[in-house]
Amino acid sequence: MLSKNKIKLIQSLNRKKDRDETGLFLVEGNKMVEEAIASGFRIALIACTPDFFAQYPELKHRTEEWIETDSETIRKASLLQNPQDALAIVYQEQHAEPEADLQHELCLALDFIQDPGNLGTILRIADWFGIRSVICSANTVDVYNPKVVQASMGAIFRVKTSYTDMHEFLKSSIENQVPVYGTFLEGKNIYTEPLSRNGILVMGNEGNGISPEIAQLVSHKISIPSFSSGKGSESLNVAVAAAICCSEFRRR
């Protein structure tokens, strides 16, 4: 059974403060726990039903502790509306320095993304398009927020993330002749503009776009043209815009 203390620990991982202090994060749902097991991440605890355990007997070699329990107990501990048969407490991987060979690969840089669902979806998009690194500004939502983890659909285990001073990071990249792309309403048409195979693609905040101090470091301003006649939507959701941009960078 899951002790009261374990349940308390699980639920505490909804708070950034507690995640920072423990260096842990929460992974919920059968598919996601399966992804955690298949990943290289160190796992502190897996709690699951006997049925789930029977499906993944190797899980006991992948975790420091495992507990078989019933669905009702998992439901009690869970932060999800529809809990499943397994959850895991996983050690965070710290990537202090952005890990990307920017002379040869494309990475995403996120300037103050606030919504956890958007960040998770962006990780999933990066994973799909073979982008290995996502660099976040210090004020971007915590990648280990449970809602980010769930929305990433497992991409969190594959895409490297790091938090950094975005201004410094872009400045030193520019000095190394790395092209920095960013979307702006007045940018050049992404469908006709030449796009390089390497560099940084900056995505901005949900409400305000790329911040002025970051905008001045963008060497290639691009835009996704609207095809709406007359008064149409003024913007796209940031994850949607990221997807269209990644698709354009990769398709050629």
Add this chain to the structure above:
Amino acid sequence: MLSKNKIKLIQSLNRKKDRDETGLFLVEGNKMVEEAIASGFRIALIACTPDFFAQYPELKHRTEEWIETDSETIRKASLLQNPQDALAIVYQEQHAEPEADLQHELCLALDFIQDPGNLGTILRIADWFGIRSVICSANTVDVYNPKVVQASMGAIFRVKTSYTDMHEFLKSSIENQVPVYGTFLEGKNIYTEPLSRNGILVMGNEGNGISPEIAQLVSHKISIPSFSSGKGSESLNVAVAAAICCSEFRRR
């Protein structure tokens, strides 16, 4: 002031049954109420602060009833976590028959989209890419669900939506030589496949994709290739996939 009965009516619009019975839906937030005022939709009630009213004095000609009240009362009535200065009760527009000239334009067809955020985001994408009609299967989430309305960021006032028997609709479209596109893992590469300017693009359910009975009516199976090396994400979020497809249809 907003009477208790009005607050009850506002909150009842969170339930499909009550929306169906009254033919009304709820619009919240300054930007969204502004969009409602600018739209052709008939408005039953606007409740707002004196400040909001001062900004849009013409609103009283656009609504059957308007009430100035304080932020606290709006907060009480609101379904949002962060209510603003205005909300509106708006009459639904019923589009019984799909309205699209499929010989000349592209429309989206949604097969059992369940998540309101996804539906709202898809409407916003359609609006951006100048797609006038979104046709929903009968089991797709209600377009007047408040979460759909909010996620659409106003696109709900511009994109025509209708609910229909998807199987019948596609069958008759095929008989009229309308191309029907749909995304499948085994489909042809969307980046190299010729895409027509007119027709129907089917997007499938979040968990299961396009249902088998609809899949057999798809004349052009396409796919968005993954660029992930090794084991990557198995799928993209449906709104993200819709965005990439719409971008591809429009860019040429």
